[in-house]
Amino acid sequence: GQQLNQSPQSMFIQEGEDVSMNCTSSSIFNTWLWYKQDPGEGPVLLIALYKAGELTSNGRLTAQFGITRKDSFLNISASIPSDVGIYFCAGANYGGSQGNLIFGKGTKLSVKP
């Protein structure tokens, strides 16, 4: 089945640094979603992308839908301690035969104050 490769697996950064992570697929999607999972909680949707090349921001977060439709990127600017958690990408083909979101394995972010 379809798989998403998310990288890096983990990151250890200093507060105030910018963060970049990405997600690649062997096949195309028409929807990309980014989730964050706080420790001890379920994933929560951060950003949704629907168009190749689209760039969408949510506060300090910016995500991009790759031109090839096989990848997506998430950037966090000026990280703060509450950014700690696991970030998941998810892809889907709305209206296609694939009925579910496909999730990456996550990028675990640690922020040192």
Next chain:
Amino acid sequence: DAGVIQSPRHEVTEMGQEVTLRCKPISGHNSLFWYRQTMMRGLELLIYFNNNVPIDDSGMPEDRFSAKMPNASFSTLKIQPSEPRDSAVYFCASTGTGGLLYGYTFGSGTRLTVV
């Protein structure tokens, strides 16, 4: 809206015991998903329901796992008998008809430990 509600939050049980995890989806959502999360395998889809009907259970690891959705507001995931390798966090998620556009809403999970 109270969101997706899962119970219990934590469950510790002995190997061989039956375990039942419960989920109340968001009112009006017609799709419900059960996921299992481990460090090694990440988020794995176990089974999902559309309008209370199981659509795909290919992710259920073995016959010891079963799931039901008797009505639109309740679902259970049962493991019988439980084994230590079943230890994981189990998430329930729900969505309406635009799930592939707007994503799924997850519950807070049940952390299962089988000793």
